[in-house]
Amino acid sequence: MTTSSYLTVKALTKYIKRKFDADPHLREVYVKGELSNVKIHSSGHIYFTLKETDARINAAMFRTQASKLKFKPEEGMQVFIRGEVSVYESSGNYQLYAHTMEPDGVGGLFVAFNQLKEQLQKEGLFNPKFKQTIPKFPKTVGVLTAVTGAAIRDICTTISRRYPLAEIVIYPTIVQGNNAAPNIVENIRLANKQQLCDVLIVGRGGGSIEDLWAFNEEVVARAIFESRIPIISAVGHETDTTIADFAADLRAPTPTAAAELAVPNQHELMQQLLRSRSLLHQMTSQRLQYERQRLNKVQGAYPLATPERLYRPFTEKVIQLDMQLGRASQVYLMKKSNELQKLVTAIKLHSPQYAIQSNHKQIEQMTRMLSRSIISLIDKKKDLYLSNIRTLEALNPLSIMTRGYSVAYKGEQVVNSIAKITKDDEIMIHFHDGKAQAKILNTLEQKGGE
Numbered sequence: 001m002t003t004s005s006y007l008t009v010k011a012l013t014k015y016i017k018r019k020f021d022a023d024p025h026l027r028e029v030y031v032k033g034e035l036s037n038v039k040i041h042s043s044g045h046i047y048f049t050l051k052e053t054d055a056r057i058n059a060a061m062f063r064t065q066a067s068k069l070k071f072k073p074e075e076g077m078q079v080f081i082r083g084e085v086s087v088y089e090s091s092g093n094y095q096l097y098a099h100t101m102e103p104d105g106v107g108g109l110f111v112a113f114n115q116l117k118e119q120l121q122k123e124g125l126f127n128p129k130f131k132q133t134i135p136k137f138p139k140t141v142g143v144l145t146a147v148t149g150a151a152i153r154d155i156c157t158t159i160s161r162r163y164p165l166a167e168i169v170i171y172p173t174i175v176q177g178n179n180a181a182p183n184i185v186e187n188i189r190l191a192n193k194q195q196l197c198d199v200l201i202v203g204r205g206g207g208s209i210e211d212l213w214a215f216n217e218e219v220v221a222r223a224i225f226e227s228r229i230p231i232i233s234a235v236g237h238e239t240d241t242t243i244a245d246f247a248a249d250l251r252a253p254t255p256t257a258a259a260e261l262a263v264p265n266q267h268e269l270m271q272q273l274l275r276s277r278s279l280l281h282q283m284t285s286q287r288l289q290y291e292r293q294r295l296n297k298v299q300g301a302y303p304l305a306t307p308e309r310l311y312r313p314f315t316e317k318v319i320q321l322d323m324q325l326g327r328a329s330q331v332y333l334m335k336k337s338n339e340l341q342k343l344v345t346a347i348k349l350h351s352p353q354y355a356i357q358s359n360h361k362q363i364e365q366m367t368r369m370l371s372r373s374i375i376s377l378i379d380k381k382k383d384l385y386l387s388n389i390r391t392l393e394a395l396n397p398l399s400i401m402t403r404g405y406s407v408a409y410k411g412e413q414v415v416n417s418i419a420k421i422t423k424d425d426e427i428m429i430h431f432h433d434g435k436a437q438a439k440i441l442n443t444l445e446q447k448g449g450e
Contacts, residue, residue, distance in 0.1 A: 203234030
């Protein structure tokens with residue numbers, strides 16, 4: 001055999017490669033095996049060995065196909081691969097070129113979901129300490145969703161019904177497909193830049209895991225975590241869970257539930273205000289009753305031992321003052337009640353966020369003023385009452401009698417002149433500690449300076 005009849009290594013390799021490439025059975029093969037020696041190159045290509053118990057084959061997946069994977073190939077993972085078998089000319093080895101790859105037993109999306117969830121959880125994106133508080137009385141609610149779906153109608157209807165004072169800013173957003181994730185991120189950042197909203201609702205209606213996949217993208221999760229505006233996620237139905245739900249400040253099972261969590265219920269607010277007004281009335285009435293009881297005790301602490309006809313005018317005056325106190329308290333309470341009613345009416349017509357804070361302070365101020373006014377009024381009446389008591393004590397004949405004086409009565413008349421009695425008249429002499437009956441033996445009329 002001549003030298004010219006020998007093949008070169010390159011020619012032989014090319015011949016073998018053409019044989020492989022011409023075989024229709026090797027152009028599209030479906031292979032199951034375990035991943036080994038997985039290397040993800042910086043270029044995006046993936047190189048690995050597919051093996052089983054007693055056989056193995058080198059394999060590669062180029063960047064174009066690898067970029068479509070929803071999960072990260074890992075050592076020891078059982079996979080299904082669709083591809084072709086060919087010869088790599090530089091080494092003369094045949095290898096498997098993978099076009100698609102799916103995990104064995106579970107879908108690739110499910111694996112990708114768990115891998116990303118575990119990664120972000122380790123980074124702290126789901127840590128409760130980073131969750132922002134949803135404002136109780138938002139002035140403006142931002143909604144990031146598709147403008148043609150049922151989700152936007154449910155959200156807007158619920159907010160308008162529960163809390164009509166809140167404005168709604170809609171950010172039309174693509175929520176499905178390859179462009180969905182970048183568009184969601186763009187609108188979250190736009191809302192944060194504009195700073196128009198107090199809270200954002202990000203979501204869409206239900207669908208398959210593929211339909212909802214944009215909310216499982218890492219870029220979306222990071223945009224939600226970085227948002228300075230609190231975000232409520234509302235993706236799919238109650239049983240659907242996405243990465244966005246874990247990253248959000250609050251998760252809602254449905255878009256309608258997200259709207260309910262974003263704003264308060266105006267009817268519940270009104271009930272709270274009415275209960276507060278009723279409580280204020282009750283506290284004021286109880287205080288008045290308490291102060292009236294104190295006044296009654298003060299009255300009982302100073303018993304009057306003087307004849308009834310002497311202290312009756314003062315007693316009547318005290319009763320009159322007590323009635324005036326009651327009427328003044330009722331008028332004052334009615335005035336403050338009317339003012340409170342006006343405040344409640346104003347709250348109905350204006351923003352509850354501002355009105356509730358402002359009126360709460362006014363109610364506290366009114367309560368303090370009312371308490372001080374009642375105490376001041378009672379103190380004044382008490383001082384007047386004590387002054388009357390002291391006057392009454394000064395006029396009390398018994399006080400004078402303790403110093404040796406007495407009062408004489410002839411029948412029902414006070415004997416204040418010698419001219420009112422004659423010899424043999426019977427009189428009654430009142431001392432400070434009792435009475436004595438006496439008979440006039442004689443009268444001596446004082447004349448001149450005698």
